[in-house]
Each structure stands twice: as structure tokens, then as C-alpha cells.
Amino acid sequence: MSPHRSELLMTVFAPLLFVLLWSTGFLGAKFGMPHAEPFTFLGYRFTLTSVLFFVVLLVMRVRLPRDPKTWLHAAVVGILMHGIYLGGVFYAVHNGTSGGISALIVGVQPVLTAVLAGLLLSERLSARAWFGLALGFAGITMVVWEQAGDTGGFRGIMACVTSLIGITLATLYQKRFAGAIDLRVGSTIQFGAAALMMWIFAFSAETMVVDWTQESILAMAWLVVVMSFGAVTLLYVLIRRGAASKVASLFYLVPPVVAIETYFLFGETLTALALVGMAAAMLGVALVTRG
Numbered sequence: 069m070s071p072h073r074s075e076l077l078m079t080v081f082a083p084l085l086f087v088l089l090w091s092t093g094f095l096g097a098k099f100g101m102p103h104a105e106p107f108t109f110l111g112y113r114f115t116l117t118s119v120l121f122f123v124v125l126l127v128m129r130v131r132l133p134r135d136p137k138t139w140l141h142a143a144v145v146g147i148l149m150h151g152i153y154l155g156g157v158f159y160a161v162h163n164g165t166s167g168g169i170s171a172l173i174v175g176v177q178p179v180l181t182a183v184l185a186g187l188l189l190s191e192r193l194s195a196r197a198w199f200g201l202a203l204g205f206a207g208i209t210m211v212v213w214e215q216a217g218d219t220g221g222f223r224g225i226m227a228c229v230t231s232l233i234g235i236t237l238a239t240l241y242q243k244r245f246a247g248a249i250d251l252r253v254g255s256t257i258q259f260g261a262a263a264l265m266m267w268i269f270a271f272s273a274e275t276m277v278v279d280w281t282q283e284s285i286l287a288m289a290w291l292v293v294v295m296s297f298g299a300v301t302l303l304y305v306l307i308r309r310g311a312a313s314k315v316a317s318l319f320y321l322v323p324p325v326v327a328i329e330t331y332f333l334f335g336e337t338l339t340a341l342a343l344v345g346m347a348a349a350m351l352g353v354a355l356v357t358r359g
Contacts, residue, residue, distance in 0.1 A: 103280070105270065121297075150300075197358075212323055
């Protein structure tokens with residue numbers, strides 16, 4: 069592949085593919101959550117993913133690192149990205165927080181990432197890019213406004229805020245400390261650490277009963293293979309190649325894509341306000357990535 073074609077693939081198609089794959093995680097959760105409690109469901113998901121990545125290491129004869137720092141950095145990213153972020157969102161939704169409210173709270177992530185990236189990683193955004201961040205957040209607000217629904221009370225709100233902090237810190241930590249780790253090795257350790265965290269929570273607070281139906285099995289398979297292998301790996305590749313704040317802005321496009329998917333798959337409402345919000349979110353991301 070020529071350098072020009074490779075660069076086009078990473079700058080245009082890879083971000084679009086990431087947004088599309090990441091958005092399907094919400095569909096997998098929608099099908100899987102009715103059949104299991106959140107920490108138990110995620111415990112199975114992360115365990116299966118870690119085992120499959122370990123099989124990849126064996127097949128490709130990739131050795132596990134001997135440096136304790138590598139294990140530590142990968143484990144921290146896994147706990148923040150998978151354990152705290154996804155654990156918080158799943159817990160909030162399971163306890164009554166609507167998808168719209170969780171999307172709004174976690175939607176602050178690109179702005180928070182940009183602020184912290186400037187302080188911790190010396191990344192600087194132009195005024196145009198800052199305007200793009202604000203426009204993107206306004207866009208996702210319009211997309212989920214009429215579907216905002218129940219907050220889930222103080223417990224649900226705090227779980228979403230915890231998720232927001234988790235994914236923001238994970239993005240920055242991955243960029244600063246774990247960017248050089250082999251993605252196959254890093255993913256094996258990350259999902260293993262997140263699985264251990266989920267099983268501790270599940271053992272402490274849940275019945276750990278799962279209703280294994282065709283729907284829940286397919287949802288689990290999709291989340292393990294497509295989300296964990298595809299979307300998460302692609303996210304780390306994008307973080308490694310670009311500024312953390314610019315990669316984070318791609319999350320503005322996820323709620324609009326989810327809204328379109330649920331419109332066609334579940335017949336959910338897609339209002340004129342939501343369509344305007346989608347356009348605003350896309351314009352905001354364009355301003356950030358070009359700014």
C-alpha cells in the first residue's frame with residue numbers, strides 16, 4: 069500500500085469505522101443487559117476477551133512482557149477504560165438512568181480531555197477547535213434531548229460522572245504511558261485486569277445469575293469480537309497516531325449514529341432537532357480535527 073493511500077485510510081476511514089463499531093456497543097448492551105446484572109455481564113465479556121487475546125499471543129508467538137511497569141500501565145488503562153467507564157455506564161442504565169442522560173454526561177469527555185491534555189500533555193487547540201468542541205456538545209445535546217428520560221437519581225448520575233472521569237483519564241494515560249505497548253499484549257492485560265475488577269464487584273453485590281438465551285449469547289459474542297477486538301483496538305491505534313483531544317472528539321459522533329441505528333432497528337423517534345444536532349456534531353468534529 070502506498071504511503072498516500074495508507075495515510076488516507078488512517079485519517080478518514082479508520083475514524084469513521086471506529087465511530088460505527090463503537091456505536092454498536094450500545095446495541096449489544098441493549099440486547100444483553102436484560103439477561104444479567106451489569107458487573108456479571110461485563111465480567112464474562114472481559115474474561116472471554118482477555119482469553120481470546122491470550123490465544124492470539126500464543127498463535128503469533130508473542131511473549132508477555134517481563135517489565136513490571138508494562139503490566140502496571142496496561143492494567144491501569146484497562147481498569148479505567150473498561151472497568152470504570154463501562155462498569156459505570158452499565159450500572160447506571162441497570163439502575164434506571166436513561167441512555168440519553170448517560171450519553172449527555174459522558175458526552176462532556178472531549179472537552180474534559182482537551183482541558184486535561186493541555187495541562188498534562190502540553191497539547192494545544194486553536195480557538196476554532198475549542199469552538200468545535202462546544203458545537204459538538206451542543207449537537208449531541210440536541211440528538212438525545214427528547215430521549216433524555218430518567219436520571220436514575222443521585223446513584224445513576226454519580227455512576228455516569230465516574231464513567232466520564234474513567235474514560236477521560238484512560239485516554240490520557242494510554243497516550244502518555246501505554247502508547248508503546250504492543251496492542252495485543254496490552255489488550256490481554258487490560259481486559260484481564262478489568263475482568264478481575266468486575267468479578268470482585270459482582271461477587272460483592274450481585275447474584276451472578278445469567279439467563280443464557282440466543283439473544284444474550286449473540287450480544288456477548290458481538291461485544292467480545294466486534295467491540296473489544298475491533299473498536300477498542302482501533303481506538304488505541306488512533307490515540308497512538310494522533311492528539312488525545314482530537315481522538316476524543318470522535319465520541320461526539322457516537323450518539324447521532326446510535327440514534328440512526330435505533331431508528332431503523334427499533335423504530336425509535338428521530339426528530340428534526342436530532343437531525344440538526346447530528347449536523348452540528350459532525351461540524352464540531354471537523355473543526356476539532358482540522359483545528
